[in-house]
Amino acid sequence: MTLDTVKNAEQTPEAGQPWADLGLKPDEYERIREILGRRPTGAELAMYSVMWSEHCSYKSSKVHLKQFGEKVPANDAMLVGIGENAGVVDVGQGYAVTFKVESHNHPSYIEPYQGAATGVGGIVRDILAMGARPVAVVDPLRFGAADHPDTKRVLPGVVAGIGGYGNCLGLPNIGGEVVFDSCYQGNPLVNAGCIGVMKHEDIHLAKASGTGNKVILYGARTGGDGIGGVSVLASETFEAADPDGVTANRPAVQVGDPFQEKLLIECTLEIFKENLVAGIQDLGGAGLSCATSELASAGSGGMRVDLDTVPLRDSTLSPEEILMSESQERMCAVVEPGKVDRFMEICEKWDVIATVIGEVTEGERLEIFWHGEQIVDVPPRTVAHEGPVYQRPYARPTWQDALQADDANKLPRPANATELRDQVLKLIASPNQASKAWITDQYDRFVQGNTILAQPEDAGMVRVDEDTNLGVAMATDGNGRYAKLDPYAGAQLALAESYRNVAASGAKPLAISNCLNFGSPEDPDVMWQFAEATRGLADACLQLGTPVTGGNVSLYNQTGETAIHPTPVVAVLGVIDDVTRRTPIAFKEEGQLLYLLGETHEEFGGSAWSQVVHDHLGGLPPKVDLERERLLAEILISASRDGMIDAAHDLSDGGLIQAVVESCLRGGTGARLVVPDDLDAFTFLLSESAGRAVVSVPRSEELRFTDMCGARGLPATRIGVVDGTVSDANAVVEVQGEFALPLEELRTAHTQTIPGLFA
């Protein structure tokens, strides 16, 4: 095959090109020809096709994501907003924090271990590229039915992959989620998030400026794995790659090398410390195509790259393949000529291969050469930032009304105390509500020696400064069942829960990232869910004052015609001035008073109870009251700062009883609960009304605490006491007049389910 040079493309305008196989639509191909004024070369076609894929261009979601930039709450903490590798917020004392969540759903279904592992690798490089030291990871996960045989294949592999990669990097895993629902059977959701910390002056951006500056590719050699990964795996063509069809359209899976990534982290941090880079970008989806076009597009000049210089693992790769390869553990830096030698020295110190592959030029073009011939000559913005934008049609699904009319509040309720007790026990042991310790114990949560809170606390928390005790906290939440019933409210509930979790730990919520997992954007039902969810999230962020700093969209999560539940996952980042004031979930002190904060209504739509007991999904999700969420958060934060509470646990799926049982198990104590006068026991224990938390108040603080709640107008109801000393073998969780469950029976029910299924 002869090389398809720019000259050749000019001379053979009619040559046939495989644009359709690369996932481009006819009008998209036409647009490329229009931009270039000729047909693209093979290499240019490769670049446009990966960069204009849904994954890289956000072509279906862009029009909706715009709101996150438009409805921005006043917030001085924001240092870098949407559009960079990750957003950056000010957390005080000169520190800045960058964080983001990304999806690696499709690869993890095909190859659970490597798919999940490289998902962690990718998000960590994003954080690193901002100039930050990665300090923690989180992993919101969703799988098919817990007892489905394929879940036995996928879950252990995903968990081992996340652990295998993250543990080897030395990043504590401080939170996440594990949710089972048969809607995820053919589309598990593997989202991964990372937090990084830096000083304000260390923030780095992905841009190539300064004519004559060198472009350096460093890290792993480029191989033939993962070619076209984003366009194949994260797009409609993925459908052809279901388990039986794997060979028909071989998915481009990559193998991760966490050791190489660890070296890359240390090497890059040392390079930052000596101020050696003018711009930097990680290589993720779309590999070099993405890195070079984004760097050049964001910078002031053009860029020239000699592809021959790229270190290869496989010498037979074509230039198109080199441009598209998604080999992991690579970074691209722009470096002033005078600093190149020192840059190379540091790479050598860390055994990292580094190569000058090009330089910043005066023009405005991205030019790529192979064997001395020009094979790419494009305006980089058209590749990186001016891809197609679709206004996909959307409409409220015809089935939505019927779904909402199928009211969960009308389901048969337990007839007596024994039935109530049995249902509580069943709930506590159900896969979604059971302890995830078997999973999270496969993750290192202690490494780096700064972990203040980790699983199973409400939020993860790490210390940022050893001397001042400044810390940051993060929680991630999402509830696909709520979002299916009402995507607008469901997205807001995801934010509200995550926000509440952070506040319950004592930290002040600052900003958010998200990972929006949905079905096919070509389905108007799904597109409506997406439009509603983004609108809901943007409105709620505005109201709560927590800007969106960045995020990720994963579409085409469906099997055949059936989409997953719409699943917006929200990660809230919070800050705490003094980590010694953090609030754990454990009930520890006998005799402390239990207060329920917020109001309880009959709200069972989408609830854990309706799923576990009735296998039902219908009605409306719990009502959202963001002003109440904000007030609750303020109370939780003040109470923690002023030492008025010793434990707090937010209420979410499973309701009050779930939270109380978890806090008792964590502390090793029992509890005695009294049903308030205005509630029936069932609603009291199992309703999922939002905006609530349970706290444990030392008797000496009771007055001060209730005064504060009263003064600020937050309903606080005394619902019982912590009962029995820590490790009392006879401790019970008792609901007076209803039932008593021995703590050890609860522990067994809560902890045996997951190992029973997967160990």
Added chain:
Amino acid sequence: MARVVVDVMLKPEILDPQGQAVQRALPRLGFQGISDVRQGKRFELEVDGPVDDAALARIHELAETFLANTVIEDFVVKVEEPAVEAK
């Protein structure tokens, strides 16, 4: 009873970080002249009964569906002991 061996190796185009780490260590240990190292898995299966074509076909299937992940790995099935008297 006979022994059947299944060798599972990463496909040539897939990164083999373990093999690479071993190879990079060789010069330091004073070993020259080894241009590539790949590391894979070796399974030794003790098979009751005759290792006939049917048994080998089943082991082949086992390798394909379980021992190897054919998205990233290739495998080879070999009978190790003289065996095959069964024919």
Added chain:
Amino acid sequence: MARVVVDVMLKPEILDPQGQAVQRALPRLGFQGISDVRQGKRFELEVDGPVDDAALARIHELAETFLANTVIEDFVVKVEEPAVEAK
């Protein structure tokens, strides 16, 4: 250029939980008649130059000091390609 293979297996008296896990999974997958499974490592070394006795002796030493930990593992060195014209 020739390929030399080093197979490394845990000593028989050492517990091999990986092999056991495979074996335990077999009945669930519908496989009967496999009485034992052991899992080990396979290294494929591409050797520049002739694989003569001297080269093999060096690889043997490499296996003994590096590729295998002889406290817990046994190893076998094999030339895979026809090779050995060097003799």
Added chain:
Amino acid sequence: MTARIGVVTFPGTLDDRDTQRAVRVAGAEAVPLWHRDKDLKQVDAVVLPGGFSYGDYLRAGAISRFSPVMESVIEQAKAGMPVLGICNGFQVLTETHLLPGAMLRNNHLHFICRDQKLRVETNSTAWTADYETGQEISIPLKNIDGRYVADERTLDMLEAEGRVAFRYLDVNPNGSLRDIAGITNEAGNVVGLMPHPEHAVEPLVGTGRTDGLGFFTSILKNLVGAR
């Protein structure tokens, strides 16, 4: 003059900064040592910290063992310098044969991170002098290749010579033979264990316990006493 404790960084070491912090918390000076340097910078003792040196590829510790710094560490250890190997560091010490036995994949095959109870079986080593023999402590354990094995003769010898330094209590988290969590050489200067004392030196972080601090205060006392 405070004691100088060297902390080695191999490529892929993770707990070097934490170990340096633990050394400082105990009141000694932490001296970073780089795997490529033979120079031990005149430290009084060396810690080989945890992590995944060389990605744990081949076998945990197998590649690091051949680094230049280890040549000096082996030499000095044989001459009596105190050396502590934590987790990956313990694996390196068994690979060098400064300590007998070997580390294998956990019997359940998973990475495990937990707060682990141990018994300090001897306080006559350089790193355990500040504990009582028989004292029970809880410190984090986190590894995937933590199963200690050795042949029966070696195990019997270790027991007979009082060289089992730490034993797991309540649960054996990985199938280690005779519940062994850590051992010492004959002279008591070289100690290795799988759990992580350096992650249990501050009341606030990790498990909130400081049971691991004794390792670092022991060595300090030992060194100052020797002067």
